[in-house]
Amino acid sequence: MDYDAIIIGAGACGLMCAVQAGFLGKKVIVLEKSDKAGAKILISGGGRCNYTNIGATYEQFISANEHFVKSAFKQWTVEDTINFFETYGIYGAEKTLGQLFPDGKNAKDVVEVFTSLCEEMEQQIVCNAEVVSIENEEESYQVKYQINGKTKTLAAPKLVIATGGLPIPKMGATDFALKFARKHQLNIIETAPALVPLTITGKDEDWFAQLSGNSVFCRVSNEDMSFEENILFTHWGLSGPAILQISSYWRRGQEIEIDLLPNENIIELLTVDRQQNGRIHLSTLLNRFYTKKFTDALGKFLPLTKTIADLTKTEMEQLEQTIHHFKVKPAGDKGYDKAEVMRGGIDTNELSSKTLESKKLPGCYFGGECVDVTGWLGGYNFQWAWASGFVIAQNL
Structure with a gap:
């Protein structure tokens, strides 16, 4: 096992998790089904990427447990998001209602922050990698995936599911996280298109x-x-x-x-x-x-x-x-074609609010949109993605 963790999904949560894990000296590999990292980030805000909201608190999130996000937001604040991006040359320009967009830059620059850091820290991102099976054996997760017609297998003690929700299937969105959760008897809060x-x-x-x-x-x-x-x-x-x-x-x-x-x-x-x-x-x-x-x-x-x-x-x-x-x-x-996010998802009662680790699957973490945490329009969902990615990385 060459990796401390396997991250499935190179979206906002998965990329933040990979970078933060790298800062802590942990080696991860990110498997991404589509042909590029951060595909949904790239189209957000019409390509401008509203990457957080200066007024974000737990109150702008819909969940069966409205208090669940409090721990993650204490560990990774809006200020942390702003400072993180400023460190890498992205300064926020505030638009209406507290929305922050990159000043003079765009979504490509946001993704570039993560891909460059991953490259620098030798955190591998593998695109066009479709996961076909995950087995939990002897305190390790065996992940089988297909790439260029070949099947490969990876093993690591920790697994991160950050595959997003169901919106915008043409961008590669799937029900991967929900299917995996159901297979392991994790409860799912009913899902539906949101911000639609x-x-x-x-x-x-x-x-x-x-x-x-x-x-x-x-x-x-x-x-x-x-x-x-x-x-x-x-x-x-x-x-x-x-x-x-x-x-x-x-x-x-x-x-x-x-x-x-x-x-x-x-x-x-x-x-x-x-x-x-x-x-x-x-x-x-x-x-x-x-x-x-x-x-x-x-x-x-x-x-x-x-x-x-x-x-x-x-x-x-x-x-x-x-x-x-x-x-x-x-x-x-x-419907999901036009929805910005998914409502519902993996029941927060199945996860530790402090670490986002599954209570039933030790060493398995869920973050981002696949969890039953749905933010308002205006950068809130990105704030949850960054925070959940950070929290998971601290516990790998």
Whole structure:
């Protein structure tokens, strides 16, 4: 056994784990199914890579055990992420809501940090390596993999599963971690696409489709959570940051509520205008806040051609409901092809929160997206990947 550990998956968690293990003088080998390391990092943020969020705490993560990530985030903080990347020439430029992107650099530079360090420390990354079997024998893990039509076998006392989740199968995403966990009787929290656009079908489909391309700043809520960001109307439903965020909390069959003017009160605005010029049409009032196309579409629900002085009590109630309590019942979501992450995964009760080692499989660790830890949009999932990779490395 030439290696202290075999890491399966050269994504954010696996790469951080390999580098941190190298800093500790541990020798690892990383097996990656696709033809390059960090494939999902490379496409993140449209190739710009939102690599952390300065406001990340355990509160922005969805898990059956909301406290599980606390230990990892104490061991590897946002400050640690920032310092790590700054050491290798990547400085953060803060965008909206605490998101950090590489200043003047991109996702390729982020991946390059890890691949260069691995090369420097002789931590081997083997791409196009498809793992076909893993056996646990006599305190070692025997990993059989295929590369260029040949089957090879490795053995090491420790095993790290960092193969990610199910989103973006065309990038090589598989259910490898989930299958391996099930084989060893580890519980799985039900999985589903998260940070994913929502679809609208049926009688409302055409109304949403006609607004395709329109973006509106809104508050989107369900009974669990609310987010204030833009929503984007599409020819098949709804997307944009606020929709992606709420999708992680949405379940099929549920309604979501949209406040189309979250920082104003439409009735108060109307009352003021009535006193100053009650002869303006309702459409004129709404055009202050929305595109003409969007205002016109609201004509399905509102008497746009009436003057605001002539609106009845019932019509004003309808205006308030439409603008501040717009109800939508999505038919579904766009699936793993369009999802940014997976919700659910390996039950955190199966792992030590301090080390991320499996309780049933000594010497086997799980990190990153395959674990039941799902962050909000905006760099949070990368922070979990870096932290989990670091924690595992300390315990190899």
